[in-house]
Amino acid sequence: MTQASPLGSVQLRGFSRGFNGKKVLDDLRLDVPTGQFVALLGESGSGKTTVLRALAGLDGDAQSSGTATAQGNVSVLFQDSRLLPWLTVIDNLTLGLDAAAARPAAEQMLRDVGLDDKAHVWPNTLSGGQLQRAALARSLLREPHVLLADEPFGALDALTRMRMHGLLFRLVERIKPTVILVTHDVDESLLLADRILVLKNGTIAQDYAVDLPHPRRPDHPRFMDLRSSLLSSLGVETELA
Amino acid sequence: MTQQNTLAAPAPWSATPTHAEARKPRALVPPRLSQSRLLIGPALLVLIWEAASRLGFLSPSTLTAPSQALVTGYEMVVDGSLLPHLLASAGRAYTGLLLGVVAGVLLALLSGLTRTGEALLDGLVQIKRAVPTLALIPLAIIWLGIGEAMKILLIFTAVLVPIYINTHAALRGIDVRHVELAQTLGLSRSEFVRKVALPGALPGFFVGLRISVSLCWTALVVLELINTQTGIGYLMNRARDWGQTDIIVVGILIYALLGLLSDAVVRRIEARVLAYRKALGS
Numbered sequence: 001m002t003q004a005s006p007l008g009s010v011q012l013r014g015f016s017r018g019f020n021g022k023k024v025l026d027d028l029r030l031d032v033p034t035g036q037f038v039a040l041l042g043e044s045g046s047g048k049t050t051v052l053r054a055l056a057g058l059d060g061d062a063q064s065s066g067t068a069t070a071q072g073n074v075s076v077l078f079q080d081s082r083l084l085p086w087l088t089v090i091d092n093l094t095l096g097l098d099a100a101a102a103r104p105a106a107e108q109m110l111r112d113v114g115l116d117d118k119a120h121v122w123p124n125t126l127s128g129g130q131l132q133r134a135a136l137a138r139s140l141l142r143e144p145h146v147l148l149a150d151e152p153f154g155a156l157d158a159l160t161r162m163r164m165h166g167l168l169f170r171l172v173e174r175i176k177p178t179v180i181l182v183t184h185d186v187d188e189s190l191l192l193a194d195r196i197l198v199l200k201n202g203t204i205a206q207d208y209a210v211d212l213p214h215p216r217r218p219d220h221p222r223f224m225d226l227r228s229s230l231l232s233s234l235g236v237e238t239e240l241a
Numbered sequence: 242m243t244q245q246n247t248l249a250a251p252a253p254w255s256a257t258p259t260h261a262e263a264r265k266p267r268a269l270v271p272p273r274l275s276q277s278r279l280l281i282g283p284a285l286l287v288l289i290w291e292a293a294s295r296l297g298f299l300s301p302s303t304l305t306a307p308s309q310a311l312v313t314g315y316e317m318v319v320d321g322s323l324l325p326h327l328l329a330s331a332g333r334a335y336t337g338l339l340l341g342v343v344a345g346v347l348l349a350l351l352s353g354l355t356r357t358g359e360a361l362l363d364g365l366v367q368i369k370r371a372v373p374t375l376a377l378i379p380l381a382i383i384w385l386g387i388g389e390a391m392k393i394l395l396i397f398t399a400v401l402v403p404i405y406i407n408t409h410a411a412l413r414g415i416d417v418r419h420v421e422l423a424q425t426l427g428l429s430r431s432e433f434v435r436k437v438a439l440p441g442a443l444p445g446f447f448v449g450l451r452i453s454v455s456l457c458w459t460a461l462v463v464l465e466l467i468n469t470q471t472g473i474g475y476l477m478n479r480a481r482d483w484g485q486t487d488i489i490v491v492g493i494l495i496y497a498l499l500g501l502l503s504d505a506v507v508r509r510i511e512a513r514v515l516a517y518r519k520a521l522g523s
Contacts, residue, residue, distance in 0.1 A: 053357050058318040058421055082418055086440040096426035097437060122517040 006073035008145035008178040009035035010055060014066035016202075017050050017059070024050055026202035027066070032195075034145070037172065039177045039189030042199035043234060048182045051199070052076075052150050055180065072145025075177075077152045081131035083123035083138075090119040093138045102141065109137040113167060129160035133167065140171050147177040153188065165191055169214070186230050190223055191216050198233050207231050310490035317491065326497065329471035330461060330505070333389065337396025338457040342450065342451055344397070345404025352405075353412030353442070354434060366405050374399040374460055387468040391459070399460045403452040411445025412438060444518075447511040454503035458496055 010032035017025040024047040032038050041049040052058040054068035054074045082093045091099070110116045110122060113133040123131060132152060139147060152168075153161045169192055172179055181186040183189055189196050190210060198206035208230070211224055293299045294306030301309070317323035348366065351358035374395055385391040415438055423492050459461045465474020473492050480488035512519070 056425055058424060074425070076422075078418070078422070082422045084419060084422075084437065084440070086443075086515075087436070096423075096428045096432065122489065124517065 005069070005071050006034050007119075010038075010070045010146060010178060010180060012066070012068050015051075015054065015068050016066055017047065017054065017061070017064040019063065023202055025064075028203065030197070030204065032178055032180065034178055035176055035216070037192060037194045038181065039193035039196045040180060040182045040199060041184065041186065041189055041196060041230065041234065044052055044184065046199045047149055047202060048199050050183050052148050052180060052210070056148050070146040070148070070178075070180075073142060074146045074148060075139035075142050075144035077135055077139045077140075077147065077149040079151045081123070081135035083131060083134055085123055087123075088120050089115065089123060089126070089134050092123065092134065093141055095138070097142070106137075106141055109135075109141045112171065113137045117181070129164065132156060132164065136164075136168065136171065140175055140177075143175055144177050147172070147179045147180065149181045151182055151184065154168050154184070161185075161188070168192065186227055186234070187218060190218075190226055190230070196226075196230065198230065206230075301486060303485035303486065305490050307490070310487050310494065313487040314491040314494065318487075323476075323491075326472050326476050329469075330473045331499075332463065333392050333464075333472070334396060334457040335463045337393045337460070338453060340393070341397045341400025341453060341457070342404050345401040345449065345453075346408055346446065348401070349405045349408035349412060349442075349446075353409045354438065363409070365401050366402060366409075369398065370402045370406065375463055379466075382467075392464040392467075392469075395464055396457050396460045400453040400457050403456065404446070407445045407449030407452070408442055408444075411442035414445075415441050444515060447507065447515070451504060451507050451511075454507055455500045458499055458503075462496065478486040 002127070003052065010030070012028045012030040015025060015028040016023060024045075028051070039052060040048045051068070054064065055070045056074060058076075076157065083089070084095065087095065090103070090106055090110065094102040106198055107116065107119065110119055113136060115130060115137065118126060118134070120132065123134070126134065132155075136152070139149075149168075153164050156164060165188060179193075181189070181193065190212075193210055196206075196208040196210060197204050198208075200206075210226065210228060212220060212226075216223060218227075290299070290304075291307050294301075294304070294309075299306070306314075314323070348358075348362050352362040352366075353359070377395060377398065381391045381395055385394060419437050419441065420433075423437050428436065460470070462474045462477075466478050467474040469475045474496055477489050477492035480486070480492070
């Protein structure tokens, strides 16, 4: 019945997950084709992070049923950078790889994210934005088929976040992984994603295709339409927003 | 129109900036003391002690003056009667320390990284922790006699406990987020131990080591009261029989110096190994 799915594709089949008897995700079904950039929106507690953790293989709990699979190499970009404080930035990048062989690529990746002068410093000398750039470099250095990003810019200030959007977009253009980006930021999802899913009451309530050309402008009429539509499906009064 | 006016009008709180500047933040925590000022307390104690001796409040048979102890100590160094005892003591203390640190780390690794190890070892060490080292002296004497082996064994068992407890706790308390990261990066078990678990446990190990270096000397004092012809403890014990409080004070000073020195050495190593922690500023 199950045929081999292409590398980079992501599938959820009847995926359910409860916490202490309460169902958070209910019979989720999702197909993401290779190379698609998907944003997963939802209020806090809607289970979007749970989906991501299941796909990352970090949710080994008996309270789940169904399958959540990501084909090929998977990289995870966490909300906190999770650099190991006792390794220099470049050693953090090559952690788990053949350090000598991966070094040139790691140095190139640090140049790409603008941290080439920080290769040999300890992580705790970096700012929040620099840490997250290093984490982005670490996750993409592996040239993953699937990039799972869990609110990666949620803890950054607004200006840094805008720069990170551009950086993420350029790197994803080049490396072309499938991306699942969990976020609560409607503008972020509209700027970056090909497809936006709204998670509500444990199921996918809305599935939008974002057919705007890049680079996207927030004052584009279609952008604004989608924005108010997304906000209202999230239960936010657009007149105020 | 009216909106513009409101924006242009100076906000009431910005009208008196000097007021805000003049107000200094109240410090809830006293500012850091420089290292040298930590010596004020001990120096004061020595001064009072010296004064009490000179003014006749303290007779030499009760407690010698610190200046006299220094003179005696200097004479003992010069006539060569101190060094052999110091070496004998240091030999015992550091042999026991070395064995205890090695064994403590190995046990902590076994117990911290494997369930079987924890099931077999942790209970045992916790029980040992509850038993005072000195309570083991009678048994150790029956098993090993009253020679060097007995002393080293007891120092070894005393030192092992804090090394084990702190290293083990640090291994068990490893940051879950780092474990998840290792999982998603596909680290092998051995890579995880070398790159994540061990470096994460090092701060705990150093806490244990600092306790242990002073503990090995503490245990030694008592042990050197039992049938020895060498060692600082022996010197002090013999001085008691002759009422030589100056030699007793010399012994106490040596223990204090060794304790402080050992601690300083460990701190230096710690600061170097854990340099990543202090990378910001000071």
